[in-house]
Structures are given as structure tokens and as C-alpha cells.
Amino acid sequence: MPGSRRYCDPAAYLLSPAKWAGQRAEFCRLVGKSADPAAGLARMEEELHTALGELEQTLAAGDGPVRLDEAGDLVISPLSAEDVPAEAVALKAELTEMLPFAPIVSLLIEMDQRTGFLGCFTHAAGKQARSPELKRNLIAVLLSQSTNLGLTRMADACGISYDVLAWTAEWYVREETLRAANLALIGYHQGLPLTAVFGSGTLSSSDGQRFPTRGKSVTARALSRYFAHEGLSTYTHVTDQHTTYGTKVIVATRREAHYVLDEILGNATDIPVTEHATDTHGVTLVNFALFDLLGLQLSPRIRDLGKITLYRTGPKSQVLDAFPLAGPLLTRRANTELIAAHRDELLRLAGSLKFGHATASLLVGKLSASVRQNALAAALKEYGALRRTIYAARYLSDAAYRRKISRQLNKGESLHALKRDLLYAHEGAIRARHLEQQTEQAWCLTLVTNAVVTWTTEYYGLAVASLRAAGRRIDDQVLAHISPAHSENINFLGSIDVDVEGELAQLGPTGYRPLRVRDTLF
Structure with missing residues (x-):
């Protein structure tokens, strides 16, 4: 809606095309991404096939914590409690x-x-x-x-x-x-000396902690699951070395996923965060896409992971021939043509966040809520759907990866x-x-x-x-x-x-x- 602050096109918050032209090469160098749409898609397809190959081997074992039942449905056993020596x-x-x-x-x-x-x-x-x-x-x-x-x-x-x-x-x-x-x-x-034993500092996590409130407040909301009356949330970012580098007060009923990137991009510490873990509340397709475009890895712990929709890049028959067990799980085909057509706009969006032109919570909220008529939001969600599929295949096939995510989220809970x-x-x-x-x-x-x-x-x-x-x-x-x-x-x-x-x-x-x-x- 022209002239509206609430319903304007999300692209209005991005770097102008003229400024982006001068910063494109620097951004691609910083995040390790190619500006060429064909090269970007080829790299992502290679990652997808590698992850699916690992998942195929896991499913072929047939008796592990991740397996297929008689109907061909995915069975994911709950991760057992870590055996602390x-x-x-x-x-x-x-x-x-x-x-x-x-x-x-x-x-x-x-x-x-x-x-x-x-x-x-x-x-x-x-x-x-x-x-x-x-x-x-x-x-x-x-x-x-x-x-x-x-x-x-x-x-x-x-x-x-x-x-x-x-x-x-x-x-x-x-x-x-x-x-x-x-x-x-x-x-x-x-x-x-002991800090390096706890972790490298490259992994962090974020989660909300809810506190009850007394008296009227613009941030307080009624949420019977957590409060007798009203309360608010503090959304904190924690490193694998047990320190908290970000804190933000948010409305308890607002989705936490909109705020995941804010403190990571605004991180002023010397901690080189490259991977970030969240729970289900911190996950959207937009976040999966933006994390990858920014050269980061989103590693969430998603509830009911076996029920999410997985995407493929080619015809169904081609995927089934290459991956007989994992292939049937990929029920939808991603619109790679849309992703390729908006490759530069996707990079401009990530560049606007990287260079501090706009806050992540503002853009993530608007793009997550955008209808399919918004081409940039649609391309971003298609991109995110592929990144989520790569993540899911890797998560299901790697028990050590699942354990690492769980251990990091537990550090946040201890804090x-x-x-x-x-x-x-x-x-x-x-x-x-x-x-x-x-x-x-x-x-x-x-x-x-x-x-x-x-x-x-x-x-x-x-x-x-x-x-x-x-x-x-x-x-x-x-x-x-x-x-x-x-x-x-x-x-x-x-x-x-x-x-x-x-x-x-x-x-x-x-x-x-x-x-x-x-x-x-x-």
C-alpha cells in the first residue's frame, strides 16, 4: 500500500539499487556467496544431494532411532537424556x-x-x-x-x-x-583457561524466558500457560561458553522467530558465532533462508520434525531413482525458477541486514506475514524450504549433530x-x-x-x-x-x-x- 508504514512493500526497507550495486561484491565476499543464480542453485543442489545420501544410508539400516515404518512413514525416536559421565x-x-x-x-x-x-x-x-x-x-x-x-x-x-x-x-x-x-x-x-573447554564460541542459541508482571504495562499479555495473570518475555542469546550476549524484552504472545537474528547481527563481542540453535518457536522458512544468505547455519530443534514438508529440486521420478528410501519423503518441488529470478534481490535483502540498513526483526516479521503475491517473500520462502530440507536430512542422519543442538539448548536453560x-x-x-x-x-x-x-x-x-x-x-x-x-x-x-x-x-x-x-x- 503506497504511503503506508504498516503495509508497505518490504523491499522499501532495503538498500537502494544504486547503493547495493556498490556493495554487492563486498557482501558476497564476506558471506561466501555467488551472485550468479546458476552457481548458487548448483551449490545448494549439491548440498541437498549430499544430505539426502547420508539420510538414505541411515534409513537403510532400518533399526536405528530414525527409520521408516511399514507404511513408509518416518519414525523419529526421542533423543535420550545425555549420559553424563x-x-x-x-x-x-x-x-x-x-x-x-x-x-x-x-x-x-x-x-x-x-x-x-x-x-x-x-x-x-x-x-x-x-x-x-x-x-x-x-x-x-x-x-x-x-x-x-x-x-x-x-x-x-x-x-x-x-x-x-x-x-x-x-x-x-x-x-x-x-x-x-x-x-x-x-x-x-x-x-x-577453562572457557575454551566449554566450547569454541562459534555456536550460540536463543530462547525466551517468561516473567509475570504486576500492574499495567504495554508489553504485558495474558498467557494462561505461563502466568496466573499477565507477563512478558525476555529473549536471550547464549554462547556455548555459557555467557549471554543478547537480551531483548518482547511481548509474550509475539513470535520469537522474528528476533533470532537481531542480536547475532548486532553482536559486538569478539565471539565468532557461525551457527545458531533455537527451539521450534525460533524457526520460520524466512529464518532458514536469511541465515544461509548471511553465511550462517541455523540449527534448530523442531518439534514433530517428521511432519514438516520436505522439498526437492527435480522431478519426483529422478529423486526416487537416486534415493529410493529418502526420496518419497520429499513431497513437493521447490520453485527454483523463482529463486533464480530473484537471486539478486535475496542477496540485497541479506546485505541490508548485514550492513545494518534495517533490523532483522522488522523484515523477518513483514516477510513472514507477506502473502504469496509478494514475489520477494515467495522466493525467500522457497529458498528457506530448500534450506530446511537440507537441515532436516542432516539432522536425521547425524546423531552427534542432534546431540550438539540439544546440549547447547540445555546450556540456555541452565542460565x-x-x-x-x-x-x-x-x-x-x-x-x-x-x-x-x-x-x-x-x-x-x-x-x-x-x-x-x-x-x-x-x-x-x-x-x-x-x-x-x-x-x-x-x-x-x-x-x-x-x-x-x-x-x-x-x-x-x-x-x-x-x-x-x-x-x-x-x-x-x-x-x-x-x-x-x-x-x-x-
């Missing part, structure tokens, strides 16, 4: 007993000493002289938001006046500074549990009513969660180094099963006494708290 369970219990106990205030002071994340909170008016009490006030504000106590309760708990806390929150704590502080923690966490432990006050109900305030609280929670993960990872590393120095053999394969997303050694409750200098004095000459063992190096 007993050695890993015992080692985690031993390391947890070695870690020191620390109040959450002490933990934040200690992490600031090594990362300087509190220095990222700058005055909104620009450079200002920083008072000696500023760090104390910032920690109190961060805890008031991340524990859901609020500034009034925090003022009573820590002895800092409400006016001081409110002034600090107003001038220093905002999304910009919270993101910068979070980057400082993630950067430090990446350099820890959700840690956040629920942190956000204990007022029964975990968000009381902020405006989106800006809710976003700031969500980022405070993410920041403190990452501080806990970083602190635990570092002390786990010290404990492992202590055991190895004493002659104990500890394999990295065993350590990979241990998650730092836990709070057994951290006290979130009790009195809150923010004494920066006093806490630093307790660290001793090593700069660390002593481990709870005898005859160790620390």
Missing part, C-alpha cells in the same frame, strides 16, 4: 566444595577489580568527575534491579539513601552502558534457572511498566548473571589447577560436562553491605579468595 558428576561436586563462599555484593566487587566493568557506566551528560562512592552506588543499583528488590527496598537494605540510588540509576544505568559492561565481562571470560534464582524478590514478578525500564532491568539481570558465570568459571579453573598441581589427572573431556551456571557458592540473600575497599582488602596478595582446601597454591 559419573566422573564429571563427582568432579563437579568436588570442585563446588573447593570454591569459596561469597555474597553477591562481594562477587561484583571482585569481578570489577579484574574486569573494570563498572568503569563502562558513564554519565549521560558526558565525561564527569567520578566520586569515590560511585562504584558502591552502581553495585547497589545493579543488585536492586537484578534481584527485583527495587530502589526503595535496596535503600533500606544497604543504607544508601533512595535519592542517591535514583540519581545514579537515572544518569549512569541505561542500555548503552549495560551493554558495554556486559562486553567487558564476556571479554574477560573468553580469556579464562534461565540461574536468573530465576537471582530474581527472587516480589515472587519474581516484574513491576516496571515501561519498555525502557523493563529493558534496563533485563540487562541488569543479564549482567549480574554473566558476573556469576565468570566468577565461577575462574574459580573452577583455580581449583582444577590446584588439583593438577597436586598430581591429579583431570581430562578436558570431563570438564566440558561441568556448567558454571550455578549458585551454590553465592549468597543472594541476607544483609547487603556495599564496602568496596573492605572487600578488596579481604582478597589477599593473590587477588583471589582462598580455596577451601589445604596445601594448595591459592
Whole structure:
């Protein structure tokens, strides 16, 4: 609809043809894609045939977790729970007993000493002289938001006046500074010896976590499955190294798939994410297409995968001759002519996202909702249907691939549990009513969660180094099963006494708290 902001052509949000002409070659080089339609389709057909060949071998076995029944229908057995080695369970219990106990205030002071994340909170008016009490006030504000106590309760708990806390929150704590502080923690966490054992950093996942709300809010919605009354969702992005690099507050009833790419494309960390896992709520054909066009791999865990429609690129008889078992599963033929005709427009769409010309959530939402008369949306969905077929064939034929996706999604769930432990006050109900305030609280929670993960990872590393120095053999394969997303050694409750200098004095000459063992190096 010409002149409409809501119903306009999605192509109106893309780079102009003139600008795209000058950036096409650079984009294709960055994502490893060819601008030639024939070359692009040939490469995708080769990937499809390779994936179908692997699936054919899996189905030929006939008795595995992925097989065909007597009627020729696909049977997918549920993935069994991961068999965590007993050695890993015992080692985690031993390391947890070695870690020191620390109040959450002490933990934040200690992490600031090594990362300087509190220095990222700058005055909104620009450079200002920083008072000696500023760090104390910032920690109190961060805890008031991340524990859901609020500034009034925090003022009573820590002895800092409400006016001081409110002034600090107003001038220093905002999304910009919270993101910068979070980057400082993630950067430090990446350099820890134990971090590389958890993962390479190239795999991440995203999932929504729902919180109840109190009072009226433009983002709150009634959803009886999750809330007694109303609530909202925070959509978070987590790396395979257990850190959270993205947080976004969304309406609980809105589809999560629209927001999957936002934080990946806006990722300001040094984490080289190339593959991303989601659950069923994060999947659309548009996402499958855009991930591939951007040089990324979408690896979701789709519920009822055996019931989705799979596509082929050629005649049915040709596919059946090449793949007698897997071929009948491909019930529809993709419109490759439409994909080839709009190859440049598809690349321009991905380039507009890559170069920050438009946000992914805006375009994904509009293109997912577009009717078939929109040629660009139709071509994108045909492209996505082929990419989903390649993914499904690979997922069904590779048990290790299925396990990797499940393990990564479980890491996100463990961080959700840690956040629920942190956000204990007022029964975990968000009381902020405006989106800006809710976003700031969500980022405070993410920041403190990452501080806990970083602190635990570092002390786990010290404990492992202590055991190895004493002659104990500890394999990295065993350590990979241990998650730092836990709070057994951290006290979130009790009195809150923010004494920066006093806490630093307790660290001793090593700069660390002593481990709870005898005859160790620390």
C-alpha cells in the first residue's frame, strides 16, 4: 500500500539499487556467496544431494532411532537424556566444595577489580568527575534491579539513601552502558583457561524466558500457560561458553522467530558465532533462508520434525531413482525458477541486514506475514524450504549433530534457572511498566548473571589447577560436562553491605579468595 508504514512493500526497507550495486561484491565476499543464480542453485543442489545420501544410508539400516515404518512413514525416536559421565558428576561436586563462599555484593566487587566493568557506566551528560562512592552506588543499583528488590527496598537494605540510588540509576544505568559492561565481562571470560573447554564460541542459541508482571504495562499479555495473570518475555542469546550476549524484552504472545537474528547481527563481542540453535518457536522458512544468505547455519530443534514438508529440486521420478528410501519423503518441488529470478534481490535483502540498513526483526516479521503475491517473500520462502530440507536430512542422519543442538539448548536453560534464582524478590514478578525500564532491568539481570558465570568459571579453573598441581589427572573431556551456571557458592540473600575497599582488602596478595582446601597454591 503506497504511503503506508504498516503495509508497505518490504523491499522499501532495503538498500537502494544504486547503493547495493556498490556493495554487492563486498557482501558476497564476506558471506561466501555467488551472485550468479546458476552457481548458487548448483551449490545448494549439491548440498541437498549430499544430505539426502547420508539420510538414505541411515534409513537403510532400518533399526536405528530414525527409520521408516511399514507404511513408509518416518519414525523419529526421542533423543535420550545425555549420559553424563559419573566422573564429571563427582568432579563437579568436588570442585563446588573447593570454591569459596561469597555474597553477591562481594562477587561484583571482585569481578570489577579484574574486569573494570563498572568503569563502562558513564554519565549521560558526558565525561564527569567520578566520586569515590560511585562504584558502591552502581553495585547497589545493579543488585536492586537484578534481584527485583527495587530502589526503595535496596535503600533500606544497604543504607544508601533512595535519592542517591535514583540519581545514579537515572544518569549512569541505561542500555548503552549495560551493554558495554556486559562486553567487558564476556571479554574477560573468553580469556579464562577453562572457557575454551566449554566450547569454541562459534555456536550460540536463543530462547525466551517468561516473567509475570504486576500492574499495567504495554508489553504485558495474558498467557494462561505461563502466568496466573499477565507477563512478558525476555529473549536471550547464549554462547556455548555459557555467557549471554543478547537480551531483548518482547511481548509474550509475539513470535520469537522474528528476533533470532537481531542480536547475532548486532553482536559486538569478539565471539565468532557461525551457527545458531533455537527451539521450534525460533524457526520460520524466512529464518532458514536469511541465515544461509548471511553465511550462517541455523540449527534448530523442531518439534514433530517428521511432519514438516520436505522439498526437492527435480522431478519426483529422478529423486526416487537416486534415493529410493529418502526420496518419497520429499513431497513437493521447490520453485527454483523463482529463486533464480530473484537471486539478486535475496542477496540485497541479506546485505541490508548485514550492513545494518534495517533490523532483522522488522523484515523477518513483514516477510513472514507477506502473502504469496509478494514475489520477494515467495522466493525467500522457497529458498528457506530448500534450506530446511537440507537441515532436516542432516539432522536425521547425524546423531552427534542432534546431540550438539540439544546440549547447547540445555546450556540456555541452565542460565534461565540461574536468573530465576537471582530474581527472587516480589515472587519474581516484574513491576516496571515501561519498555525502557523493563529493558534496563533485563540487562541488569543479564549482567549480574554473566558476573556469576565468570566468577565461577575462574574459580573452577583455580581449583582444577590446584588439583593438577597436586598430581591429579583431570581430562578436558570431563570438564566440558561441568556448567558454571550455578549458585551454590553465592549468597543472594541476607544483609547487603556495599564496602568496596573492605572487600578488596579481604582478597589477599593473590587477588583471589582462598580455596577451601589445604596445601594448595591459592
